[in-house]
Amino acid sequence: MNVHTGTDASGYVTSETPPEAKRPRAPSIRDVAKLAGVSHQTVSRVLNNHPSIRDETKSRVLAVMGELQYRPNRAARALVTSRSRTIGVLTSHRSEYGPASSIQAIEEAAVLQGYLVVTANAEGADSHSIARAITHLLDQAVEGIVVIAPQVRVFDTLAEMQLDLPFVTLQSTGRLNDHALSVDQMTGARLATRHLIELGHRGIYHLAGPQDWIEAEARMEGFLREMGDQDVPTTAPILGDWTAEFGYHAGRELLRVRDFTAIFSSNDQMALGLMHAIHDEGLDVPRDISVVGFDDIPEAAHFWPPLTTVRQDFAELGRRCVALLIDHDELPEGTDAPGSVIPTLVVRSSTAPPSA
Amino acid sequence: MNVHTGTDASGYVTSETPPEAKRPRAPSIRDVAKLAGVSHQTVSRVLNNHPSIRDETKSRVLAVMGELQYRPNRAARALVTSRSRTIGVLTSHRSEYGPASSIQAIEEAAVLQGYLVVTANAEGADSHSIARAITHLLDQAVEGIVVIAPQVRVFDTLAEMQLDLPFVTLQSTGRLNDHALSVDQMTGARLATRHLIELGHRGIYHLAGPQDWIEAEARMEGFLREMGDQDVPTTAPILGDWTAEFGYHAGRELLRVRDFTAIFSSNDQMALGLMHAIHDEGLDVPRDISVVGFDDIPEAAHFWPPLTTVRQDFAELGRRCVALLIDHDELPEGTDAPGSVIPTLVVRSSTAPPSA
DNA sequence: CCACTCTTTGTGAACGTGCACACCGGCACT
DNA sequence: AGTGCCGGTGTGCACGTTCACAAAGAGTGG
Numbered sequence: 001m002n003v004h005t006g007t008d009a010s011g012y013v014t015s016e017t018p019p020e021a022k023r024p025r026a027p028s029i030r031d032v033a034k035l036a037g038v039s040h041q042t043v044s045r046v047l048n049n050h051p052s053i054r055d056e057t058k059s060r061v062l063a064v065m066g067e068l069q070y071r072p073n074r075a076a077r078a079l080v081t082s083r084s085r086t087i088g089v090l091t092s093h094r095s096e097y098g099p100a101s102s103i104q105a106i107e108e109a110a111v112l113q114g115y116l117v118v119t120a121n122a123e124g125a126d127s128h129s130i131a132r133a134i135t136h137l138l139d140q141a142v143e144g145i146v147v148i149a150p151q152v153r154v155f156d157t158l159a160e161m162q163l164d165l166p167f168v169t170l171q172s173t174g175r176l177n178d179h180a181l182s183v184d185q186m187t188g189a190r191l192a193t194r195h196l197i198e199l200g201h202r203g204i205y206h207l208a209g210p211q212d213w214i215e216a217e218a219r220m221e222g223f224l225r226e227m228g229d230q231d232v233p234t235t236a237p238i239l240g241d242w243t244a245e246f247g248y249h250a251g252r253e254l255l256r257v258r259d260f261t262a263i264f265s266s267n268d269q270m271a272l273g274l275m276h277a278i279h280d281e282g283l284d285v286p287r288d289i290s291v292v293g294f295d296d297i298p299e300a301a302h303f304w305p306p307l308t309t310v311r312q313d314f315a316e317l318g319r320r321c322v323a324l325l326i327d328h329d330e331l332p333e334g335t336d337a338p339g340s341v342i343p344t345l346v347v348r349s350s351t352a353p354p355s356a
Numbered sequence: 357m358n359v360h361t362g363t364d365a366s367g368y369v370t371s372e373t374p375p376e377a378k379r380p381r382a383p384s385i386r387d388v389a390k391l392a393g394v395s396h397q398t399v400s401r402v403l404n405n406h407p408s409i410r411d412e413t414k415s416r417v418l419a420v421m422g423e424l425q426y427r428p429n430r431a432a433r434a435l436v437t438s439r440s441r442t443i444g445v446l447t448s449h450r451s452e453y454g455p456a457s458s459i460q461a462i463e464e465a466a467v468l469q470g471y472l473v474v475t476a477n478a479e480g481a482d483s484h485s486i487a488r489a490i491t492h493l494l495d496q497a498v499e500g501i502v503v504i505a506p507q508v509r510v511f512d513t514l515a516e517m518q519l520d521l522p523f524v525t526l527q528s529t530g531r532l533n534d535h536a537l538s539v540d541q542m543t544g545a546r547l548a549t550r551h552l553i554e555l556g557h558r559g560i561y562h563l564a565g566p567q568d569w570i571e572a573e574a575r576m577e578g579f580l581r582e583m584g585d586q587d588v589p590t591t592a593p594i595l596g597d598w599t600a601e602f603g604y605h606a607g608r609e610l611l612r613v614r615d616f617t618a619i620f621s622s623n624d625q626m627a628l629g630l631m632h633a634i635h636d637e638g639l640d641v642p643r644d645i646s647v648v649g650f651d652d653i654p655e656a657a658h659f660w661p662p663l664t665t666v667r668q669d670f671a672e673l674g675r676r677c678v679a680l681l682i683d684h685d686e687l688p689e690g691t692d693a694p695g696s697v698i699p700t701l702v703v704r705s706s707t708a709p710p711s712a
Numbered sequence: 713c714c715a716c717t718c719t720t721t722g723t724g725a726a727c728g729t730g731c732a733c734a735c736c737g738g739c740a741c742t
Numbered sequence: 743a744g745t746g747c748c749g750g751t752g753t754g755c756a757c758g759t760t761c762a763c764a765a766a767g768a769g770t771g772g
Contacts, residue, residue, distance in 0.1 A: 025438075025727095026438075026728095028727090028728055028729085029728065029729065029730095030728080030729095038751080038752085039751065039752045039753075040728090040729085040752090040753095041730085041731090041751075041752060041753080042750090042751060042752080044729065044730060044731095045730095045750095045751085047729090047730095048730080051749090052748085052749050052750055052751090053749090053750070053751085054749085054750065054751090057750080057751085071494065071495060071497075072495075072728090072729080073435070073497070073727090073728050073729070074431075074495065074496060074497060075430075075431040075432075075434035075435040075440065075497070075727090075728080075729090076431075076435050076727070076728035076729040076730090076757090077728080077729055077730075078431035078729090078757095079429070079431040079432050079435055079727090079728080079729070079730095079756095079757050079758065079759085080728080080729045080730045080731080080756070080757050081729080081730065081731090081757085082381075082757070084431065094456065094459075094460050095453060095456035095457040095459075095460050096453075096456075097451060097453075100450065100451035100452075100456040101451040103450075103451075104450055104451050104477055107475060107476075107477065108477070111476075111492060116474065116496060117474075117475070118472060118473075118474070119463060119473070119475075120463075120467075121460055121463065121464070136467060138427065139427060139428075139430065140430060140472060141427075141429070141430065141431070243654065244654060244655050244657070244658040245654070245657070245658070247658070248658055269654070269655060272655055272658045272659070273658045275658075275660065276658040276659075276660060276662070279660050298599065298600060298601070298625070299600050299625060299628055299655065301600070301601070302600040302601070302603070302604055302628045302629045302631075302632040303628070303632075303659075303660075304631065304632060304635050304659075304660040306632070381757095382758095384757090384758055384759085385758065385759065385760095386758080386759095394721075394722090395721065395722045395723075396722090396758090396759085397721075397722060397723080397760085397761095398720085398721060398722080400759065400760060400761095401720095401721090403759090403760095404760085407719095408718085408719055408720055408721090409719095409720070409721085410719090410720065410721090413720080413721085428758090428759080429757085429758050429759070431757090431758080431759090432727090432757070432758035432759040432760090433758080433759055433760075434727095434759090435727050435728065435729090435757090435758080435759070435760095436726075436727050436758080436759050436760045436761080437727085437759080437760065437761090438727070713772100714771105714772090715770100715771090715772090716769100716770080716771085716772105717768100717769085717770080717771105718767105718768085718769080718770100719766105719767085719768080719769095720765105720766085720767085720768100721764100721765085721766080721767100722763105722764080722765075722766095723762105723763085723764075723765095724761105724762095724763090724764105725760105725761085725762090725763105726759100726760090726761080726762100727758105727759090727760090727761105728757105729756100729757090730755105730756090730757095731754105731755090731756085731757105732753105732754095732755090732756105733752105733753085733754090733755105734751100734752085734753080734754105735750105735751080735752075735753095736749105736750090736751080736752100737748105737749095737750090737751105738747100738748090738749090739746105739747085739748085739749105740745100740746090740747085740748105741744105741745085741746085741747100742743105742744085742745080742746100
């Protein structure tokens with residue numbers, strides 16, 4: 001591991017400060033102005049492409065900017081406008097596939113709008129670390145927060161801190177909105193559940209995620225409703241923690257009774273652990289037990305057997321979050337985003353009709 | 357999906373601006389000063405805990421800060437000090453486990469030092485998108501860059517742009533340093549290879565990563581050296597792209613000849629694809645073919661069969677990067693970081709002696 | 713008691729940008 | 743010709759912080 005500075009070929013041998021070094025201050029708006037023979041304000045106008053500026057002036061200024069390699073100073077701008085053009089992302093489990101790809105999409109979308117993204121991970125997801133994460137974001141003067149985390153607790157903490165900050169989550173909350181759970185996640189869960197029912201399964205378990213995650217709640221809700229609608233007797237879902245490890249142990253536990261022929265897992269990782277447990281018992285997927293996941297992480301197609309799962313368009317979700325956050329005041333207050341992202345069922349080889 | 361503003365319970369019905377609203381400017385250093393009965397400079401000194409300040413004064417100022425919920429304005433500070441206290445992370449494949457967890461570690465370490473982390477993803481990893489990513493980082497006035505990407509190209513681009521910016525990579529480059537490849541990655545690869553050789557395998561393939569990733573190069577180098585040292589005839593490594601998908605197709609291809617009994621894959625995802633291909637052919641892992649991965653992603657323990665792999669301490673790597681970057685001028689120029697992170701071999705069930 | 717130092721505090725000027733306002737010239741309308 | 747307006751440009755200040763410098767008070771040594 002090494003540190004490099006770009007140009008290492010300088011001829012200096014002495015470690016004294018090279019004569020007349022005095023790191024030559026980056027060019028400012030005024031330097032550009034002087035060289036272009038205009039006032040700094042004109043340069044500023046070019047920068048913010050103000051309408052009334054003569055084309056010729058504009059191009060002259062732009063030319064000088066290129067020549068000087070001018071870069072607007074974000075700090076100065078933030079200082080005077082008192083707008084940071086920064087949005088914060090609050091996560092937990094940020095290195096897992098779902099959150100990670102959402103972050104990526106958020107970042108891409110934000111950059112496109114000239115915004116900066118700052119992330120803060122609340123490992124452990126307890127109130128304390130959530131508060132710490134929020135504080136970090138606040139220190140960066142974020143203008144809004146995207147929440148990819150146990151939202152209930154985040155909301156509570158946010159309220160506790162009495163912040164008047166716009167925030168947005170990957171799903172509508174079901175709390176502030178009186179259980180107006182977002183359709184998409186639920187639809188996905190229903191899709192998965194229906195698939196199992198249509199294959200002929202009746203003993204179906206649901207391995208849910210932590211219930212203070214809205215996604216988890218919505219998926220569970222979808223499962224329960226679909227089971228209800230189709231008059232299939234339902235057993236209580238098991239509450240997991242998203243990890244393969246948990247899926248494995250839950251599987252071991254479940255298989256001691258084995259009063260089921262299918263499991264719908266709230267994400268792909270837990271499904272993987274589940275299949276591991278099933279294999280460990282000498283059973284086969286899908287012959288003995290069918291498994292459905294959720295998310296369609298890139299690896300899911302190569303699990304053994306390849307996993308039937310629900311594909312989530314994380315990127316699209318991320319993009320919408322940003323859109324909503326950035327021009328949220330242009331939307332009528334309280335309306336849901338038009339056209340939810342609809343997840344699709346990807347049928348692979350981990351599901352089959354129950355074996356007689 | 358919904359946008360919320362923290363306090364929604366305000367009594368206003370009209371959407372007119374509430375009387376005397378004028379968003380009450382966040383408290384500044386001067387507000388604190390006034391209330392504490394000192395000068396703004398004294399407050400500043402408390403902030404930067406300057407040595408010569410009376411304890412009593414200090415605590416009084418701190419008290420007022422707490423009372424006012426004062427937060428230092430980062431932009432103002434950056435403006436005057438012309439230091440952004442920001443470091444950039446340049447990635448590609450950022451949502452994959454390895455990069456993602458490194459980023460997380462980097463961020464944690466950076467925050468601890470009062471630094472901000474900005475990420476930029478060069479999707480596609482071509483020169484153009486790398487340049488774009490670097491530009492984005494530059495716009496944030498980053499003070500240094502951590503590279504988690506095809507480093508060769510990043511270095512070239514950096515050089516092309518003639519930037520005098522400290523940067524650090526997860527591994528020393530092998531280019532600038534005349535092939536002083538970092539030991540750790542190589543050691544890991546040797547560990548994996550030796551494990552296979554010791555089990556009795558002789559026909560061993562290596563599925564490598566893209567060769568402009570230093571990690572990939574180092575792992576391949578480790579494989580080749582170990583094979584050489586142990587006098588095992590070597591076949592040319594296959595160059596992959598880190599994805600399970602590629603591993604699968606490479607596996608299908610390889611199995612048409614089947615002149616091997618073991619494969620060492622440069623990461624876990626490709627190993628997963630490989631095992632998928634092997635299963636597809638009706639073969640068994642490890643009975644017919646042994647597979648070793650690299651990284652030990654959390655899912656690896658639950659692959660079928662559970663994957664023998666090399667554990668990487670991404671978090672530690674991230675932490676070191678930051679340490680190196682932030683106080684890099686305190687280290688003697690050009691020395692490697694003391695005590696590389698040594699990866700360990702995790703033996704699970706995907707490896708066994710060759711079947712006769 | 714003076715000269716000096718050291719600690720603790722204050723004063724004023726930057727930093728680079730955007731905003732409010734003023735200014736100038738030309739055109740259209742009266 | 744005067745009045746008003748509009749496109750295009752310039753002037754000065756403000757944003758919140760740190761830095762360089764100075765000043766006031768306390769202590770110390772001769």
